[in-house]
Amino acid sequence: MDTPIDTLSTSAPKPGYDPLYRQVKRRLIERIAAGEWPPGGGLPSETHLAAELGVSQGTVRKALDELASENLVVRRQGRGTFVSEHDQQRTLFQFFKITSDSGKRQFPETTFATRAIRKANSKERKALSLEKGASVWQVLRHRSLEGRVLVVERIVLAAEMFPDFDRHEPLPNNVYRLYERGYGLTVTRAVEELRAVACRKDDAAALGCREGDPVLRVDRIGYGITGKTIELRESICLTDKVHYLSDLH
Amino acid sequence: MDTPIDTLSTSAPKPGYDPLYRQVKRRLIERIAAGEWPPGGGLPSETHLAAELGVSQGTVRKALDELASENLVVRRQGRGTFVSEHDQQRTLFQFFKITSDSGKRQFPETTFATRAIRKANSKERKALSLEKGASVWQVLRHRSLEGRVLVVERIVLAAEMFPDFDRHEPLPNNVYRLYERGYGLTVTRAVEELRAVACRKDDAAALGCREGDPVLRVDRIGYGITGKTIELRESICLTDKVHYLSDLH
DNA sequence: GAGTGGTCTAGACCACTGA
DNA sequence: CAGTGGTCTAGACCACTCA
Numbered sequence: 369m370d371t372p373i374d375t376l377s378t379s380a381p382k383p384g385y386d387p388l389y390r391q392v393k394r395r396l397i398e399r400i401a402a403g404e405w406p407p408g409g410g411l412p413s414e415t416h417l418a419a420e421l422g423v424s425q426g427t428v429r430k431a432l433d434e435l436a437s438e439n440l441v442v443r444r445q446g447r448g449t450f451v452s453e454h455d456q457q458r459t460l461f462q463f464f465k466i467t468s469d470s471g472k473r474q475f476p477e478t479t480f481a482t483r484a485i486r487k488a489n490s491k492e493r494k495a496l497s498l499e500k501g502a503s504v505w506q507v508l509r510h511r512s513l514e515g516r517v518l519v520v521e522r523i524v525l526a527a528e529m530f531p532d533f534d535r536h537e538p539l540p541n542n543v544y545r546l547y548e549r550g551y552g553l554t555v556t557r558a559v560e561e562l563r564a565v566a567c568r569k570d571d572a573a574a575l576g577c578r579e580g581d582p583v584l585r586v587d588r589i590g591y592g593i594t595g596k597t598i599e600l601r602e603s604i605c606l607t608d609k610v611h612y613l614s615d616l617h
Numbered sequence: 618m619d620t621p622i623d624t625l626s627t628s629a630p631k632p633g634y635d636p637l638y639r640q641v642k643r644r645l646i647e648r649i650a651a652g653e654w655p656p657g658g659g660l661p662s663e664t665h666l667a668a669e670l671g672v673s674q675g676t677v678r679k680a681l682d683e684l685a686s687e688n689l690v691v692r693r694q695g696r697g698t699f700v701s702e703h704d705q706q707r708t709l710f711q712f713f714k715i716t717s718d719s720g721k722r723q724f725p726e727t728t729f730a731t732r733a734i735r736k737a738n739s740k741e742r743k744a745l746s747l748e749k750g751a752s753v754w755q756v757l758r759h760r761s762l763e764g765r766v767l768v769v770e771r772i773v774l775a776a777e778m779f780p781d782f783d784r785h786e787p788l789p790n791n792v793y794r795l796y797e798r799g800y801g802l803t804v805t806r807a808v809e810e811l812r813a814v815a816c817r818k819d820d821a822a823a824l825g826c827r828e829g830d831p832v833l834r835v836d837r838i839g840y841g842i843t844g845k846t847i848e849l850r851e852s853i854c855l856t857d858k859v860h861y862l863s864d865l866h
Numbered sequence: 867g868a869g870t871g872g873t874c875t876a877g878a879c880c881a882c883t884g885a
Numbered sequence: 886c887a888g889t890g891g892t893c894t895a896g897a898c899c900a901c902t903c904a
Contacts, residue, residue, distance in 0.1 A: 380660075385881080387892060413870060424894045429871085435687070438866065445871045446901035463865055558865040563856035564813035564833040582831030584813040592817075608810035614863050616712055616807040617687065634900080636873060662889060673875045678890085694890045695882035872901070880892070 392421060393431035393544045398430075398450055407453035411441065422593065427517065440556060454459075454544040454554070461546065463558060466519065466605060467613040476518055480510035480574075482540045487528055495589065496526045496597055503527035507539070510574055516578050518610060520571045524600040529553065553598050555590040562586050562612060567604070575606045584612060633766065637672055642680040644670070649689065649700055654799050656702035660690065663698075684744070689805060701795040710719040712807060713743045715768065715854060717860040725767055728789045729759035729823075733735065734776055744838065745775045745846055752776035756788065759823055767859060769820050778802065793839075802847050804839040811835050811861060816853070824855045833861060 395410075405411050418425040432449055433590060435441045439462065443449050452458065462476050467473050488496065488504040491611065496504070507523040522545070525533065540546050547553045565585040567575065575583070584607050590599035605612070647662075667674040667739050681698055684690045688711065692698050698734065701707065707722050716722050730865050737745065737753040745753070756772040761781055772792070774782065796802045816824065816832040824832070833856050839848035852860070 372690075389892075415870090424685065427893060430892085432871095443871065444902085446903080448870060448902095449904080465865070475627065556866075560863040560865065562811060562861040562863060564831040565856075566831050582813040582815050584811065584833075605813075607814075612811040612863075613877080614714065614811060614861075615808040616714070616809060617805075638873075641882085664889090676874060679873085682891095692890065695884080695888080697883095697889060827881080870902075871900090873897100875897085876895090878892100878894080879886105881890090883887105883889075884903095885886085885888105 389427045389430040393434055403552055404570050405451050407451050410449055411449045420436050454548055466610050468610050476511040476513045477543050478509050481510040482508045483534050491608055492524055495508050495600055505533045517575050520604040522602045525614050532574050542615055555598055556593050558590045560588045571604045633691045638676045638679040642683055652801055654700050656700050658700055660698045699715045703797055708791050714861050715859050717859050725760040727758050727790050728761040731757045732783050741773055744849055746831045754782045766824050769823050771854040802841055804847050805842045807837050809835050809837045820853045826855055
């Protein structure tokens with residue numbers, strides 16, 4: 369024991385066969401992804417879905433419970449079941465891990481933003497499944513709290529998925545809501561890689577620190593409901609007054 | 618909309634009253650915490666628990682399902698329900714977020730370790746709920762992969778919770794299993810704060826880098842099943858070949 | 867008060883494990 | 886084969902929301 373081993377990730381949905389409630393769940397995901405019920409919109413009640421799909425209410429319930437546990441829907445007693453949307457709460461708690469050292473959690477404001485279109489490099493093409501020669505939008509943002517630039521953020525989006533992306537002016541603070549409302553694309557899951565790196569000269573100017581100072585670099589890949597990659601994001605963050613909060617449970 | 622707001626954490630177990638299955642769940646947690654079923658040990662079957670507690674099997678099931686979703690128990694079809702233990706899998710995937718840039722996930726080996734007892738400082742006393750003058754164990758470890766020191770780790774434990782902690786020699790690689798087997802203390806949840814900082818001189822020597830180089834500092838607080846703080850841990854990690862992986866879902 | 871999700875129950879059957 | 890958890894059903898009642 370205690371000998372190092374390599375192991376592969378284990379988050380398998382388990383069974384070798386296919387229970388009814390999972391089929392129901394998949395069909396519901398398809399219909400949500402197809403836009404049958406838009407973000408924030410209400411699904412039919414458990415009773416109605418059960419009748420429509422020809423299964424018992426308990427089976428629909430189990431499917432909906434799983435969707436709720438994956439944050440794809442929100443259930444509200446007495447009101448109904450709704451497709452999750454990127455409101456402030458969700459964006460702040462699910463997708464923004466930077467926290468003030470005092471423990472206060474705030475949504476930063478955008479104090480600078482530019483957008484440009486350019487050819488994707490090979491790394492981006494691979495991550496976004498793009499053909500050679502495809503274009504991407506590149507967004508550069510400064511996000512600030514209490515008048516101080518906290519994060520320099522570079523976002524990369526496939527141009528073909530986001531036509532006329534520069535039409536939206538100004539860029540809203542909550543871009544995930546823009547993806548959702550403007551393009552029907554919901555980021556439901558993200559994976560982040562964190563590294564401590566030396567600050568680059570241009571970022572240092574933005575952050576008000578010196579070149580070479582240690583900064584936290586966060587590389588995020590955002591995935592949609594179908595598992596498709598929607599967004600690449602690199603955040604450079606000065607962690608002298610804030611930190612990245614990670615809950616292991 | 619889109620105006621910054623402060624908000625407090627929202628992970629409340631919800632209802633204003635107290636459903637039966639939550640009472641069952643709490644009683645089961647108490648019994649697990651009391652050691653009635655040791656880590657790795659099997660709980661009675663759903664049927665038996667239902668009879669013993671005077672509730673239906675479905676209610677016991679719901680309680681056990683919640684415990685399983687919180688990783689307090691593991692359910693195995695055809696075998697039974699077991700109290701979670703810190704086997705390699707769990708320690709690696711739930712509590713070790715450092716990943717090789719190639720994506721491979723390995724358990725590092727301990728290449729250096731010291732233990733000492735000393736007075737707790739005020740910060741430690743506060744975090745561990747200790748009286749003035751209380752003692753703590755301080756563990757210093759180097760953890761390596763492929764012959765290279767990856768992490769310098771400083772662990773702080775309340776001496777009163779870990780009597781004769783220096784008795785265990787050598788210090789096992791998986792210390793959470795030691796807490797569990799030797800002291801009946803299971804770390805079930807941890808919260809980590811991440812910052813990019815300049816490497817200190819002594820850590821630089823251990824990591825084979827230069828003083829001032831950017832390193833990732835991870836401050837962890839480990840909690841037991843009852844919510845009590847068990848461990849404080851500071852990890853200093855050079856992230857040129859590895860990164861910290863965070864899954865947002 | 868009608869409609870929603872949340873709880874609790876009871877029972878049947880299925881899939882998996884290990885002796 | 887007996888015993889375990891996993892699925893599926895049906896029905897009763899509770900708590901909550903909103904018109």
